[in-house]
Amino acid sequence: ERMMQIRKQNCNPMTMKVTSYKTPAFIHQGHMQWLWDVDGKRYLDLFAGVATVSVGHCHPRVTEAAVDQLKRLWHTTNIYAYPPIHEYTEKLASHLPDPLKVIYLTNSGSEANDLAMLMARLHTGNYDIITFRGSYHGGSPQTMGLTSNSAYKYPIANGLGCTNTMCPDVFRGPWGGSHCRDSPVQTIRDCGCAQGHCMANDQYIGQLKETFATSVPSRIAAFFAEPIQGVGGAVQYPKNYLKEAYKLVRERGGVCIADEVQTGFGRTGGHFWGFQSHDVLPDIVTMAKGIGNGFPMGAVVTTAEIAASFGKGVHFNTFGGNPVACAVGSSVLDVIKEDGTQENSLHVGTYLMTELAKLRDKYEIIGDVRGKGLMIGVEMVKDKASRDPLPPDAMNEIFEDVKDMGVLIGKGGVYGQTFRIKPPMCITMDDANFFIAVFNKSIHDFMERR
Ligand code: PMP
Numbered sequence: 001e002r003m004m005q006i007r008k009q010n011c012n013p014m015t016m017k018v019t020s021y022k023t024p025a026f027i028h029q030g031h032m033q034w035l036w037d038v039d040g041k042r043y044l045d046l047f048a049g050v051a052t053v054s055v056g057h058c059h060p061r062v063t064e065a066a067v068d069q070l071k072r073l074w075h076t077t078n079i080y081a082y083p084p085i086h087e088y089t090e091k092l093a094s095h096l097p098d099p100l101k102v103i104y105l106t107n108s109g110s111e112a113n114d115l116a117m118l119m120a121r122l123h124t125g126n127y128d129i130i131t132f133r134g135s136y137h138g139g140s141p142q143t144m145g146l147t148s149n150s151a152y153k154y155p156i157a158n159g160l161g162c163t164n165t166m167c168p169d170v171f172r173g174p175w176g177g178s179h180c181r182d183s184p185v186q187t188i189r190d191c192g193c194a195q196g197h198c199m200a201n202d203q204y205i206g207q208l209k210e211t212f213a214t215s216v217p218s219r220i221a222a223f224f225a226e227p228i229q230g231v232g233g234a235v236q237y238p239k240n241y242l243k244e245a246y247k248l249v250r251e252r253g254g255v256c257i258a259d260e261v262q263t264g265f266g267r268t269g270g271h272f273w274g275f276q277s278h279d280v281l282p283d284i285v286t287m288a289k290g291i292g293n294g295f296p297m298g299a300v301v302t303t304a305e306i307a308a309s310f311g312k313g314v315h316f317n318t319f320g321g322n323p324v325a326c327a328v329g330s331s332v333l334d335v336i337k338e339d340g341t342q343e344n345s346l347h348v349g350t351y352l353m354t355e356l357a358k359l360r361d362k363y364e365i366i367g368d369v370r371g372k373g374l375m376i377g378v379e380m381v382k383d384k385a386s387r388d389p390l391p392p393d394a395m396n397e398i399f400e401d402v403k404d405m406g407v408l409i410g411k412g413g414v415y416g417q418t419f420r421i422k423p424p425m426c427i428t429m430d431d432a433n434f435f436i437a438v439f440n441k442s443i444h445d446f447m448e449r450r
Helices: 002-009 013-019 060-072 083-093 109-124 141-146 201-215 241-251 274-278 304-310 323-338 341-362 392-404 429-449
Strands: 027-031 034-037 042-045 102-106 129-131 170-172 222-225 255-259 284-287 298-302 366-372 375-380 410-412 418-421
Touching: 042 429, 060 323, 083 102, 083 298, 083 323, 102 109, 102 304, 109 141, 109 222, 109 255, 109 284, 109 298, 109 304, 201 241, 222 241, 241 255, 241 274, 298 304, 323 341, 341 366, 341 375, 341 429, 375 392, 392 418, 392 429
Parallel strands: 129 170, 129 222, 222 255, 255 284
Antiparallel strands: 027 034, 034 042, 102 298, 284 298, 366 375, 375 418, 410 418
């Protein structure tokens, strides 16, 4: 009854805004890829709390590790040494290539990106930072400046969000969002979009060079990029695009930062980190979300050289790398290995993409299917000829219908036109088939109603 009262009052502004469900699912329990609401209805979770629950809700071994640590020691601050932090940082470092071996632990992705910004500026002595359109790098006042999507900004002073006021230093890449009309969206096909309208690969690279030549200052501190844009709608870059950007950034004295908050920890299947598919080696890697399977954690990993510039100051973080976080993080890494989580991400993700591509060929309103592993975007359009984004009310209709049939998915993209599939990486082929059947029915019914 109490739950019903709360539900009626809609008294949680965060829930209401973020879920955009007419009636948000009132979730109270989870196990692996499943969630249950207060009425006992079961949902297949294909959004994982925004790509965060990496190995499964309340994964038994991760839970056990957390409980064990909770009984022993919760907190010390990083003033003291304690075994879990040493075990954990060593284990995490073993997943990163040389010379990325110095680790700073934080509590979130925004905090990690804030720290990376500071490191880059201290190390290079430069100030300006480059990000791409459609990017999401955080919701703290600083990282909001890096984030491009205006939906996540606030109208302050005389501008929209902090880009124009607190962070006039942020420049944008040459393209705008996940819609193939104005961005080099790459799909599982090679051309850059499912319908083949996109420019040839070298034209994108040419555009990138042109933007750097005309709009980017001669000295910069850093370049932030997600290896695949997450909130932007599983946007992929044209071949060698990121590699060329890294080169242009380094020519201007900047450091290259891979924001692996969504793409890390095996989510893209083929590699442990997203940057590994781009044939680049970042100077700084930031991570969060999947690192803790839902436990609030984040990290910045960098080189000894960059850490030395940063180490001249005093860096203090009360909760970053607390013993419980380290025990959880360590257990997540073990589970990814023991359960074959990354391999499963590739296996089930590839299957899902193939099946979704069949639906794309079947339905006029599915414009594009893209992604890697279990980081998938399904871009919805009014029709394939116009490529106009499917309007929000239509998106919501399908979104709601899929939920009513027992599957939770996400939404994203610059125009809110992309469904996002980023489940706990333990989902099975049966789950994939269940979702495909649900999604097919929901699109079919939607088309019938029109
Ligand atoms: N970077 C990326 C790529 C993200 O997707 C997010 C969160 N959506 C962040 C940074 C910020 O992470 P947090 O919400 O943990 O601060």
